[in-house]
Amino acid sequence: MFSKILIANRGEIALRILRACRELGIKTVAVHSTADADAMHVRLADEAVCIGPAASRDSYLNVAAILAAATITGAEAIHPGYGFLSENADFAETVEAHGLTFIGPTADHIRMMGDKITAKTTMEALGVPLVPGSDGELKSLEEARAVAEKVGYPVLIKATAGGGGRGMKVAQSASELEEAWSVARTEARTAFGNDAVYLEKYLDKPRHIELQILADNHGNVVHFGERDCSLQRRHQKLLEEAGSPVLSAEQRDAIGRTATDALAKMGYRNAGTLEFLYQDGQFCFIEMNTRLQVEHPVTEMVCDVDLVREQIRIAAGEELGYTQSDISFSGHAIECRINAEDPDTFAPCPGTVAVYHPPGGLGVRVDSALYTGYRVPPYYDSMIAKVIVHAPTRAQAIARMHRALDEFVVEGIKTVIPLHRRILADPEFQKGEYTIHWLEQFTSRPH
The missing domain is CATH 3.30.1490.20 (ATP-grasp fold, A domain)
Known part of the structure; x- marks a missing residue:
């Protein structure tokens, strides 16, 4: 196992990775831009290195600075999180060339799946259905x-x-x-x-269904079920569920076998997500994300697994230590992405958080790096938190999310919390009757 990991990211995902490292007894190195000097992951990491000015291209995308930070701190591995350099095959290759471990797939697989045509032809050859x-x-x-x-x-x-x-x-x-x-x-x-x-x-009423995969370096591949990510605005996800309201256990098992068989033949390693359009009972592969997903917590909640911990274990050469039959699914989970945006116009709303009070209670999880007095910078993605709930049934999960959002206090900036409340109260959503086009239509309605 590693003794020190550099986290090449920021915000809630950097904090999420830091927590997994702490529980494994691994020291952490935070890298940050000048704009993130007071960020929570910087405060909590064992070491922190400033890698450049606010602009992403000069800091979080600055490969030379990140590698220098790893070298001077003695880090053995780099976890890229999601976004930034997480699906940059050249970065993964360079990390390995410098004698460090990239916590993710091989550069070849990142490159292969990063080109959508290559990804589709590869998956088709491996028996995965296409559009x-x-x-x-x-x-x-x-x-x-x-x-x-x-x-x-x-x-x-x-x-x-x-x-x-x-x-x-x-x-x-x-x-x-x-x-x-x-x-x-x-x-x-x-x-x-x-x-x-x-x-x-072009499918006119599809769901966006994705399947979470883990694969080790010893030929073992398992899936952790599906996530329904159909609630999207301009192809950006806003709310996710595990499992999908429209899939049966039999359908999950069938697509799961197809996906794990394909990745085993590929020799894939670490975490990955296969994304499908699902319509009229048919799955059609669209792309694969060779990284951790923003929405991974809903899978963690229904499967009782720490996916980041598993990523680190796999990168360290450990076997999964379990098979598909050992994975069970319990209850229902929903995630609401909380963005610093106007809930009606979706204009970004950076600024200082005057008051921050996250919700709590049974079955409620908040992944966020916010705190009272934190200044949300204007330079990066607008997502500032994720609220995740878990309950025995979907109806109970919806009720729990309602309650959690009612408790969530973020003052000083606008957020999309009011929009999430409207979505949760909508009868069509409550019945699970939505497609990837539903949210665009919903947000255009007067309210």
């Missing part, structure tokens, strides 16, 4: 038209290097295809420096 579409990158508009006619409209043009909803455009008919093709490529070029696109059949 109907092009076999790979589209070379011309004429080729796009031919594929669209074959799979049928509406279709979705997607950037091969895409993420966060950028480089994605829907064409409802042949007359809209040229504009969708042009806009998607322009967005992709601007956002990713790569204008390669491919085409998929």
Whole structure:
């Protein structure tokens, strides 16, 4: 086991990793920008190193500074968390080249799954079902038209290097295809420096279902069930559940076997999440995230597992020590992402937290690095906390989340807590009758 780990991240995820390290008896090194000098993970870590000014490119994306911090502090491994460098294959490769351990998958697997076309062709070859579409990158508009006619409209043009909803455009008919093709490529070029696109059949009422995987270096692969992440705005998740209101245990087991078999054949290691669109009883693979997910706590709550602890154990060369039959699922969990945003306009609202009082009680967990007097900086993602609840049933989990949000006090800045209250009170949500398009429609309604 490692004696010291550097945490190459900030905010609640840095604190989450720090806590797992503490319970394993591992010393921690926090890196931070000048804007995060007073951050909670910096205060609680055994050592802290400033790696640059506020801008991410000069600090949390500064590979040389991070590696220098690891070297001078004697860290043996680096945990990237999520975001920033977590899915940067070159970073993972460089970490290993410097004699350190990257707590995550191999650089080859990060690279393979980071390109959506390669990811899809790889998974298809391993028996994982896909959304109907092009076999790979589209070379011309004429080729796009031919594929669209074959799979049928509406279709979705997607950037091969895409993420966060950028480089994605829907064409409802042949007359809209040229504009969708042009806009998607322009967005992709601007956002990713790569204008390669491919085409998929556009599903009109899918759920976004993802499967949590862990794999060790000894050929053992298990899954920890599904998360329903269908409540999204502009392809950004806002509320997640484990398990999904629409899946049966039999469906979970079936897709779980397919996914674990595929990753075992790949020789995958560490944590990963396979994401699917689910409609009319069919799963269609869309992408794989080769890292820890923001929404991992709902899985932890229903499976009673510390996923970060498991990541560290795997990276240290330990075996999982359990099989799929040892994993059980208990109750229902819901996570609400609390963003420092206006709940109606979604405009970011950085500033000083005048009062902070998190909720508590049975089955309530809050992952946050906030404290009274903390200044939420304007330079990074607006998520400032996650409220996670667990209860025996979904209805009880909804009631518990209502109660928790009513207790949650964050003054001095605006947050999306009022929006979460509205969602939880909606009859369609309470019945589990929503798709990936539901939240966009919900937020456009007058209230």
